[in-house]
Structure formats: C-alpha cells, structure tokens
Amino acid sequence: MQHVAIADQPDELHDPQSFIAKYVWSQDHKVIAIQYGGTAIFVGLIALVLSGLMRLQLGFPDTFDFIDPSSYLQFVTMHGMIMVIYLLTALLLGGFGNYLIPLMVGARDMVFPFMNMLSYWVYLLSVLILLASFFVPGGPTGAGWTLYPPQAILEGTPGYDWGILLMLVSLAVFIVAFTMGGLNYVTTVLQARCRGMTLMRMPLTIWGIFTATVLGILAFPALLVSAIMMILDKTLGTSFFMPVLVSLGESLEYTGGSPILFQHLFWFFGHPEVYIVALPAFGMVSDVLSVHARKNIFGYRMMVWAIVAIGGLSFIVWAHHMYVSGMHPAFGFFFATTTLIIAVPTAIKVYNWVLTLWRGNIHLTVPMLFAIGFIFTFTHGGLTGLFLGNVTIDLPLSDTYFVVAHFHMVMGVSPIMVLFAAIYHWFPLMSGKMFNETLGKWHFWCTFLGTYAIYLPMHYLGFLGVPRRYFAMGTTNFIPESAQTLNAQITIAALLVGLSQLIFLYNILWSLRYGEKSKKNPWGAASLEWQTPDQPPRHGNWGPELPEVHRWAYDYSVPGVKEDFIPQNHPVTAEERTDGEGGHA
Amino acid sequence: MKLLKVLGTKPWLHDTEAGGVAAYAGPDNEAAARIALRFVLAIVGVLFFLFIITFLSRSQYPDFEALAGAPWQPFTDPTRLWFNTSLLFMASVAMQWGLGGTRQGKLNVAVTGISAAVFFTLMFIVAQMDLWLHLQSMGYYITSNPANSYFYVLTAIHALHLIGGLVILSNVVFRVWYDNKLESLAAPLQLCTTYWHFLFGVWLVLFALLSSRPETINALAAMCGF
Ligand code: HEM
Ligand SMILES: [Cu+2]
Numbered sequence: 057m058q059h060v061a062i063a064d065q066p067d068e069l070h071d072p073q074s075f076i077a078k079y080v081w082s083q084d085h086k087v088i089a090i091q092y093g094g095t096a097i098f099v100g101l102i103a104l105v106l107s108g109l110m111r112l113q114l115g116f117p118d119t120f121d122f123i124d125p126s127s128y129l130q131f132v133t134m135h136g137m138i139m140v141i142y143l144l145t146a147l148l149l150g151g152f153g154n155y156l157i158p159l160m161v162g163a164r165d166m167v168f169p170f171m172n173m174l175s176y177w178v179y180l181l182s183v184l185i186l187l188a189s190f191f192v193p194g195g196p197t198g199a200g201w202t203l204y205p206p207q208a209i210l211e212g213t214p215g216y217d218w219g220i221l222l223m224l225v226s227l228a229v230f231i232v233a234f235t236m237g238g239l240n241y242v243t244t245v246l247q248a249r250c251r252g253m254t255l256m257r258m259p260l261t262i263w264g265i266f267t268a269t270v271l272g273i274l275a276f277p278a279l280l281v282s283a284i285m286m287i288l289d290k291t292l293g294t295s296f297f298m299p300v301l302v303s304l305g306e307s308l309e310y311t312g313g314s315p316i317l318f319q320h321l322f323w324f325f326g327h328p329e330v331y332i333v334a335l336p337a338f339g340m341v342s343d344v345l346s347v348h349a350r351k352n353i354f355g356y357r358m359m360v361w362a363i364v365a366i367g368g369l370s371f372i373v374w375a376h377h378m379y380v381s382g383m384h385p386a387f388g389f390f391f392a393t394t395t396l397i398i399a400v401p402t403a404i405k406v407y408n409w410v411l412t413l414w415r416g417n418i419h420l421t422v423p424m425l426f427a428i429g430f431i432f433t434f435t436h437g438g439l440t441g442l443f444l445g446n447v448t449i450d451l452p453l454s455d456t457y458f459v460v461a462h463f464h465m466v467m468g469v470s471p472i473m474v475l476f477a478a479i480y481h482w483f484p485l486m487s488g489k490m491f492n493e494t495l496g497k498w499h500f501w502c503t504f505l506g507t508y509a510i511y512l513p514m515h516y517l518g519f520l521g522v523p524r525r526y527f528a529m530g531t532t533n534f535i536p537e538s539a540q541t542l543n544a545q546i547t548i549a550a551l552l553v554g555l556s557q558l559i560f561l562y563n564i565l566w567s568l569r570y571g572e573k574s575k576k577n578p579w580g581a582a583s584l585e586w587q588t589p590d591q592p593p594r595h596g597n598w599g600p601e602l603p604e605v606h607r608w609a610y611d612y613s614v615p616g617v618k619e620d621f622i623p624q625n626h627p628v629t630a631e632e633r634t635d636g637e638g639g640h641a
Numbered sequence: 642m643k644l645l646k647v648l649g650t651k652p653w654l655h656d657t658e659a660g661g662v663a664a665y666a667g668p669d670n671e672a673a674a675r676i677a678l679r680f681v682l683a684i685v686g687v688l689f690f691l692f693i694i695t696f697l698s699r700s701q702y703p704d705f706e707a708l709a710g711a712p713w714q715p716f717t718d719p720t721r722l723w724f725n726t727s728l729l730f731m732a733s734v735a736m737q738w739g740l741g742g743t744r745q746g747k748l749n750v751a752v753t754g755i756s757a758a759v760f761f762t763l764m765f766i767v768a769q770m771d772l773w774l775h776l777q778s779m780g781y782y783i784t785s786n787p788a789n790s791y792f793y794v795l796t797a798i799h800a801l802h803l804i805g806g807l808v809i810l811s812n813v814v815f816r817v818w819y820d821n822k823l824e825s826l827a828a829p830l831q832l833c834t835t836y837w838h839f840l841f842g843v844w845l846v847l848f849a850l851l852s853s854r855p856e857t858i859n860a861l862a863a864m865c866g867f
Contacts, residue, residue, distance in 0.1 A: 167673040247673040256652040277688040294790040312704040608652035
C-alpha cells in the first residue's frame with residue numbers, strides 16, 4: 057500500500073527528461089489519458105469497419121463472398137464487445153477520466169501514478185489479446201457480445217475453441233486494468249481535491265466519472281466471476297453453466313449446470329455497464345452545454361442527485377434483459393417497475409439540459425452542436441427504452457431490429473456524440489491548438505443526420521419482425537420485400553457515416569500539426585482545468601502553487617460582473633458581494 | 642448522514658455558506674491509501690459474495706452433492722480445514738503483533754512479526770494445496786461435482802488474493818528497508834494487516850460454506866429465493 061503519490065512540489069523537480077520516460081512509461085495522468093484515448097479510438101475504428109462489413113452483407117446479400125454466416129457472427133460479436141468495453145468504457149474513463157479528474161479537482165496528478173501507468177499497459181495487453189483472436193485457428197468468437205453459454209463454447213459456434221478463450225481472458229485482463237485505474241479515480245476525487253473544492257463544487261463531469269467508476273468497481277466483478285467460471289467450463293470441463301447436453305450427436309460430459317445463472321451474472325454487470333458509459337457522458341455534456349450556453353447548469357443539485365440515484369437503481373434492473381428467458385411474473389413485474397422508475401431521474405436530467413439552454417446565450421460551436429445532438433439521440437433512445445422495459449412489449453420486440461435501434465440510439469450513438477463534443481471541447485486544452493471549425497461542422501451534420509438515417513428505419517424493421525444477429529433473412533417470409541430496400545438504404549447511410557469519421561480524423565491530425573494556436577481558455581470556461589498556468593498544462597499541472605477554489609464551476613453571466621464568467625479559483629470580491637447574495641441569478 | 646449533508650449544500654452560494662475554503666487538510670497520502678484499501682476490500686468482498694451467491698444457486702440443481710453430510714464425504718470431518726484455518730489465524734495474529742512492534746519502534750518485534758506472518762501465510766497456501774492433493778487422491782476431482790468445482794475455485798481465488806497481499810507486503814517492506822525509516826512502516830503495515838484480517842474473515846465464510854451440510858445449504862439457498 058506504499059506509494060509515491062501526490063508529490064506536492066513544483067513540477068521542475070520531477071519533470072521527466074527522456075522521451076521514453078515522458079511519453080512511453082509515463083506516470084503523468086495526461087500522457088496516460090492520451091495513450092488510453094489513442095488506443096481506444098484505434099480499436100473503435102476496427103469496430104467501425106466491422107459494422108461496415110456487417111452492413112454490406114445485410115444491405116446487399118449474396119454479393120460479398122468473403123462474408124459467410126460464421127464471419128458475420130464474428131463481426132457482430134467483436135463489433136459489439138469492442139464498442140462497449142474497449143472503446144467506450146476505456147475512452148470515457150481511462151481517457152477522459154484520467155485527463156480531467158486531476159485537472160478539474162485541482163490536483164497535480166492521480167494519487168497512485170504508478171498504478172495508473174500500469175492500468176494503461178494492462179489495458180493495452182487486453183486489447184492485444186482480443187485482437188490476437190483474429191489470427192488464431194477458428195478466428196474470434198461469434199457468440200454475440202453477451203457470450204451466452206452453452207452455445208458460446210460448443211462446436212458449431214464460430215471461434216468456440218480459441219476465440220472464446222481469448223475473449224474471456226481479455227475481458228479478465230481488462231477488468232484488472234479497469235480496477236487499477238478505477239481505484240485511482242475514486243481515491244483522487246475523494247482525497248486530492250484542492251483547497252476549497254468541496255464535493256458539491258465539483259463539475260458534473262467529475263460527478264459522472266466518479267459515480268460511473270464506483271459502478272464499475274462493483275459491477276465488473278460479476279463479469280470476472282462469469283468469465284472465470286466459463287473459462288473453467290471450457291478448459292477443464294466443470295459444469296457451472298453447462299447443462300447436460302448432446303452436441304452434434306455426442307453426449308458431453310457436463311453434469312447439469314445453469315445457463316440462466318450466467319445470464320444473471322452477465323446482466324448484473326451488463327446493465328450497470330450501460331450507466332458506466334452513460335454517466336460520464338451525462339456529466340461531460342452538462343458541462344459542455346453550460347459553457348457554450350453561457351449559463352449555469354440548471355438544477356445542479358438535482359443533477360448530482362440524479363446521477364447518484366441512477367447509479368444506485370442501475371443495480372436492480374438487470375433482468376429486464378432476460379424477459380424472454382422466462383421468469384416468474386412477479387419478478388417480471390418487479391424488474392419492469394424498477395426499470396421504469398429509472399426513467400424519472402433520467403428525465404429530470406433531460407429537462408435540466410433543455411432548461412439550461414433556455415434563454416441561454418447559445419454559441420453553436422462544434423462541441424455545442426454535438427452536445428445538442430446528444431439531447432436528441434438520447435431522448436429518442438430513452439423513449440424506446442420505456443417500451444422495451446415493459447414485459448409484454450419486450451417479448452415480441454426482443455431480438456429484433458427494434459432492440460438494435462434502441463440500444464444504438466441510447467448507448468451507441470449518444471455517448472459517441474458526447475465523446476465528440478468532449479474531444480472538440482477539450483482539444484484546445486490538450487493540444488494547445490484549435491481545430492478547423494468548418495470541418496467540425498461537416499463532421500457533425502454528417503454524423504447526426506446519418507445516425508437518424510441509419511437507426512430510424514431500424515425501428516420500423518423491428519416492427520416488421522426482422523431478427524437481430526441474422527446473416528440473411530432466409531425463410532422469414534412474413535417480412536415484406538420492401539424491408540430489403542430499407543436495408544440497402546441503411547447500409548448506404550452507414551457507410552457514409554463511417555466515411556465521414558475520416559473528416560474527424562483528418563481534422564484532428566491536421567490541427568495537431570498545422571492548427572492555429574489556441575487562445576488560452578478559448579471557450580471562456582469557469583472550471584478549473586482551463587485555469588492552469590500553461591495550456592496545455594505541464595507536468596504537475598499547476599506550477600509552484602496549487603489552486604484555491606472559491607466558487608462552483610458554473611458562474612456564467614453573473615449579473616453585475618464585467619466578464620461573462622468567473623473562474624472557480626477567482627476570489628469572491630466585494631463588488632460581487634454587494635449585489636445580493638454572491639450575485640447569483 | 643454525512644452524504645445527505647454533502648448533497649444538501651448549495652454550491653452556488655459563496656465561501657462560508659458552501660463549506661468555505663477551510664475544509665481542506667492538504668493532500669494526504671496515508672488517507673488516500675486508506676480509502677483505496679476500503680475500495681479494494683469492497684471489490685474483493687463483492688467478488689466472493691457473487692461466487693457464494695452462484696454457489697447457493699447452483700446447489701439447487703440435482704447433480705450437486707455437498708462436500709459434508711454423509712459420513713464418506715471429505716468435509717464431514719473438517720479437521721484438516723481447522724488445521725489450515727489455524728495457520729491463517731496465526732498469520733493474522735503475527736501481522737498484528739508485528740504492527741504493534743512497528744508502532745512502538747521495536748525493530749526486532751516488527752521483523753519477527755512480519756516474517757512469521759509471511760511464513761504462516763505461505764504455510765497456509767501449501768496446506769491448501771496439500772488438501773487439493775488429498776481430495777484428488779480420494780477421487781474428488783474438479784469436474785466430478787459442482788461442489789468440488791466450487792471448492793477448488795474458491796480456495797484458488799482466495800489463495801491468489803493472499804499471494805497478491807504478499808507481493809504488496811514485500812514491496813512495503815523493501816521500501817522501508819531502502820529508506821531505513823521504521824516509522825514510515827506503520828501506516829502501510831496497518832493497511833496490510835487489515836487486508837490480512839479481511840482475508841481471514843473471507844476464509845472463515847468459505848470454510849463455513851464448504852463444510853455445510855446439505856440441509857444448511859438448502860436453507861440458505863431458500864432464503865435467497867433459489
Ligand atoms: C456507424 C456506427 C454503427 C453501425 C453502422 C453499427 C451497426 C451494427 C450492426 C449492423 C449490428 C449487428 C446487428 C445484428 O446483426 O444483430 C450491431 C450490433 C451491435 N452494436 Fe453496433 N453499430 C454502430 C456503432 C455502435 C456503437 C457506437 C456501439 C456502442 C455501444 C455499438 C454497439 C453494438 C452492440 C452492443 C451490438 C450487439 C452485438 C451483438 O448482438 O452481440 N454499435 N451494430
Ligand atoms: Cu439494462
């Protein structure tokens with residue numbers, strides 16, 4: 057438990073000199089954040105390509121010889137798992153969590169920098185193990201991202217031999233990495249805040265990341281437990297999950313385990329996982345909206361309570377993913393009710409975002425566009441969630457494209473929107489450069505409109521009964537011909553959206569090299585991360601003196617004050633005092 | 642309720658009303674490590690809790706045969722388990738003793754205590770492995786029954802946590818060795834000791850569970866609704 061930690065000294069003293077110490081084996085949270093982010097975006101692009109391949113097959117069946125039913129399932133699985141775990145979780149917490157926590161709470165670094173560095177390298181290891189499964193005999197697993205036994209480890213499922221093992225091991229390694237990072241995030245938030253940074257003065261970004269990390273710490277063990285037991289079922293032949301069964305005419309040795317047990321474990325992790333992704337996004341979008349609307353966030357306390365309440369509730373709704381596996385009606389009722397109750401704090405948040413915009417001085421910058429786009433996509437996905445939360449509606453819709461449309465809106469596209477908002481918003485801080493505004497706007501409109509072109513029709517396909525995870529529609533002849541036309545259109549939209557991400561990559565890479573130098577604090581943000589002496593902040597973040605915080609992060613357009621924002625570390629002045637209670641509207 | 646009080650403050654008010662700038666004790670490594678340990682214990686606790694829940698659930702399937710109950714079952718007579726338990730207990734006691742010595746600045750007590758703790762912990766792990774061999778020699782293989790599978794898995798995971806503890810402990814000790822400052826040992830050693838006690842507690846729970854008779858297991862499972 058010994059550690060070097062916070063090292064409250066001016067940065068010169070321990071600024072690493074060599075390239076390797078500075079950028080490779082770095083213990084600086086900012087470098088680690090960029091490493092996390094770069095790796096996550098890299099695997100995310102692989103997942104994006106996989107989705108393009110799936111769409112090609114769905115839109116134009118019988119055209120592409122290299123996609124057979126097995127490889128289709130492998131694409132689905134790897135796409136889903138990479139997107140959820142290795143891209144979103146890693147980028148939101150490992151990337152933005154790492155970058156923003158110390159800067160936003162006024163610390164020099166994470167409290168356990170060495171463990172933080174280890175966290176990244178272990179994460180990279182998990183990614184490499186995952187990618188290795190593309191090269192082993194049989195290829196990656198095609199069991200679906202839910203990896204349900206018994207099929208996941210039985211002959212007949214693609215990658216049942218090596219692929220699934222590598223997947224499970226990679227997940228276990230990822231969990232180790234997450235835990236090491238997560239311990240840092242929670243402890244830093246609790247222990248390393250600067251003078252005056254009370255919990256309720258933290259920006260919502262930090263509340264979101266903090267709560268999500270706590271969820272992860274409590275939920276990932278469930279995935280670890282199921283991964284361990286499934287690995288044993290596969291390699292040693294135990295029967296934790298595997299029922300007595302006959303496979304390809306051969307009766308297997310399994311003595312009668314419970315596949316449903318796996319489903320419970322998986323979703324006890326899987327549902328909180330949705331919020332592990334969503335809560336940091338909620339927090340970051342709140343801050344982006346507030347900064348670019350030049351208005352304090354509406355209902356700050358309510359926002360914090362909602363984050364905490366959603367986090368708590370997310371542990372008692374998991375079985376809404378299991379309605380079709382059959383359960384006692386009383387349980388169905390319970391899980392439907394808790395699911396619908398979560399909608400209350402969630403809706404409060406949506407109202408508050410909208411009310412933050414109301415009568416704000418809205419600047420339609422690129423980050424703001426993405427943040428507003430998020431309000432649309434999230435509301436949209438959230439509403440279909442209310443349908444699926446009801447047992448009777450879920451039963452016919454489950455495993456159709458309606459579900460695919462729902463979860464892509466709510467946890468696929470929405471967090472991605474926030475990630476783009478966040479990348480554009482904090483890019484000047486991280487790089488010291490400005491990105492190209494025009495390209496950014498193009499990127500936004502292609503992505504936002506494209507999203508609707510992809511997913512809106514999918515709801516309709518779901519109503520028609522088009523099944524999910526199908527290589528081809530086959531003999532499902534109750535589905536009208538027109539569905540295929542729609543599928544082709546979706547594919548074209550998806551490819552365009554995929555391509556338009558090149559605009560983003562180009563913009564980022566170009567701006568890093570040739571971008572205009574950014575003004576200090578270009579958006580006029582009040583929160584602490586923009587108040588560092590240097591931009592981008594140097595090792596140790598704060599120069600010789602740690603900052604001192606005197607106010608919350610949302611003092612925008614305060615009446616009677618000349619500037620339209622007051623930084624958090626700005627002392628309270630007499631002039632402010634005179635016009636009412638601290639000059640707050 | 643401290644949390645409620647925190648959540649009730651009004652951050653838009655200035656200094657004093659919202660907790661002011663005084664509520665700050667400076668970055669504190671020891672406190673940070675204490676908090677991190679609490680989270681570690683929570684994670685480990687959740688991990689074993691989930692294993693135990695699945696154990697209870699799995700126990701209600703017809704192929705499950707508890708390891709105690711019938712006279713021929715290995716843990717109907719838990720003497721060996723008691724022996725192993727006493728080893729881990731000694732490790733915990735030795736840690737506590739070494740910690741006491743460290744606090745009083747008695748180098749020899751500290752060294753003896755920690756060495757004894759390491760010794761007993763290693764002995765415990767060896768004894769657990771010997772128990773594995775013993776069970777295997779009696780034909781209780783990991784796949785022959787879900788109760789056996791759980792026995793092997795739970796003991797292995799528990800032992801891995803002890804080994805993790807040993808790694809951290811040696812790190813702590815060597816650091817102090819380098820710095821040559823006994824005072825700086827007390828705080829991290831306290832955390833290690835807490836971890837050891839915690840793992841001892843976990844082991845007691847596992848022990849109770851693994852050596853429970855079928856009736857007890859069924860009753861527990863019924864309480865959980867399985
Ligand atoms: C342009 C962007 C995307 C496109 C075109 C796309 C497309 C698809 C397609 C075609 C499927 C397979 C449906 C099926 O056959 O059942 C799928 C599944 C999935 N996608 Fe995406 N997707 C995109 C982005 C994302 C993102 C950002 C996430 C992050 C959460 C995500 C998460 C998933 C998951 C979890 C599955 C389910 C995998 C499974 O059924 O095992 N997708 N996606
Ligand atoms: Cu859910």
